[in-house]
Amino acid sequence: MQLDGPATFPSASASERDRRFAMDLMQHLVVPTFVLDPAGRVLIWNKACERLTGLSAEAVVGTAEHWRAFYAEPQPTLADLVLESRFSEIHAFYRDFSKFGLNDFGAAVEDWCDLRHAGRRVYLAIDAGPIYDDGGAVIAVVETLRDITAQREAQDALATLAALDGLTGLANRRSFDQALDLESKRCARAGTPLALLMMDIDGFKLFNDSYGHGRGDECLRVVARTVGNAVRRSVDHAARYGGEEFAVILPDTDLAGARAVADRIRLAVEALRIPHRAAPVGTVVTVSIGGVSVPRPDPDGRNLLAAADAALYRAKRDGRNRAVVRPMALAGRLRPPAVPLSDCA
Known part of the structure; x- marks a missing residue:
């Protein structure tokens, strides 16, 4: 210019x-x-x-x-x-x-x-x-x-809804998988213990057959609420794993702590006194619980899950309405069968 x-x-x-x-x-x-x-x-x-x-x-x-x-x-x-x-x-x-x-x-x-x-x-x-x-x-x-x-x-409300099971209000399977992966890696880095409990309602298929699916859904809701109430720390993670099966992740929890939580859940569910005329054991709704605790977990949470599932199989095999919570090394030896125990057994 x-x-x-x-x-x-x-x-x-x-x-x-x-x-x-x-x-x-x-x-x-x-x-x-x-x-x-x-x-x-x-x-x-x-x-x-x-x-x-x-x-x-x-x-x-x-x-x-x-x-x-x-x-x-x-x-x-x-x-x-x-x-x-x-x-x-x-x-x-x-x-x-x-x-x-x-x-x-x-x-x-x-x-x-x-x-x-x-x-x-x-x-x-x-x-x-x-x-x-x-x-x-x-x-x-x-x-x-x-x-x-x-x-x-x-956004938070939508994220919460996406993480919850629609029937029970507990965390859903996807949320559980994410939490287990996160806590496995965190506890592995920190060198702190991690415990996992797996549980399911004894003879739930028989309950549905006897009382109908409406009563079955209500039973799931009540048991889920009881499981959630028994888990008292904000860092713990209770979830509906699928069907009548539930899971609880217990970060920074040793074997004694995991056993205490498992016993609390089992006794609380039994104390509900929900009638179950076709129950494989007793006359009320009960749960079998398998658990594992490891002082320093593998960052891959799938190993912990497999060990807890094996302990759950042992609890069923030993008569149901009981909790079997083992150290990782012992629980890992309790391999479940290729065909799981039937609800009708």
Whole structure:
């Protein structure tokens, strides 16, 4: 482009008008936004940001105390980390992120946040990016916040439904398989014990034949609820393995602990006193339980599953309504037959 005469620049008053216009524009954005200067002080804390966080612009503009909107103690926000080019530390401050990315414009994360001044916990999509001058120096960092709590809760609800058995409300087979794989690998790395219980309802086919499938479904629901109630720790995982069979994963649990849980489940089911006139043993619904505990598991959980299944076969063979929980080495020798014991036996 050819210029006639020397280049001219906007007057100071024109620059000031542009600056004020930009600030007014940002103040009225519907997206919660704040801006930091190169020293980490707040230049802009827009109205949407006030509404989201419950912290007024008056309380933070001109200060570096914007952290108070998000944390109980001083901690860098994403904008601070971008401003100071501390990208490698983002993971340390956003441990629960479900999305993380770096791009030419800065960084993006999603995370839960306790907005103390607003009195609520929200799931935020957070983006922070630098603004450069003509020389390439950072003159500000802009952070935007989007409340996507509803979307996250909907996703979590769908994930929960996908992980549950529709009849009993326990975890389903897919969820069990994932949990067993995860816990096997975790306990193998940590060198901590892992126990697994497998159980099924004694003579359940005979129960269905005698009382009908409606009563059979109700029996499954009641037994499942009893199994779930007997598993008391949040880290334990009770699941419907298939048909009338249930499974319980017990992380960090030794042989004595596994036996205690197995006995608790067996006695609790028997105490329900659900009539079973065709029961292979007794006159009420009972369960047979096979279990195994290993001090340091193989990362491949299938070996643990095979050993627990062999112990379950032993419990059935020995008369049902009993729990056989063995160390891994012993349980592994109790191979089930090619044809499982019949409910009619």
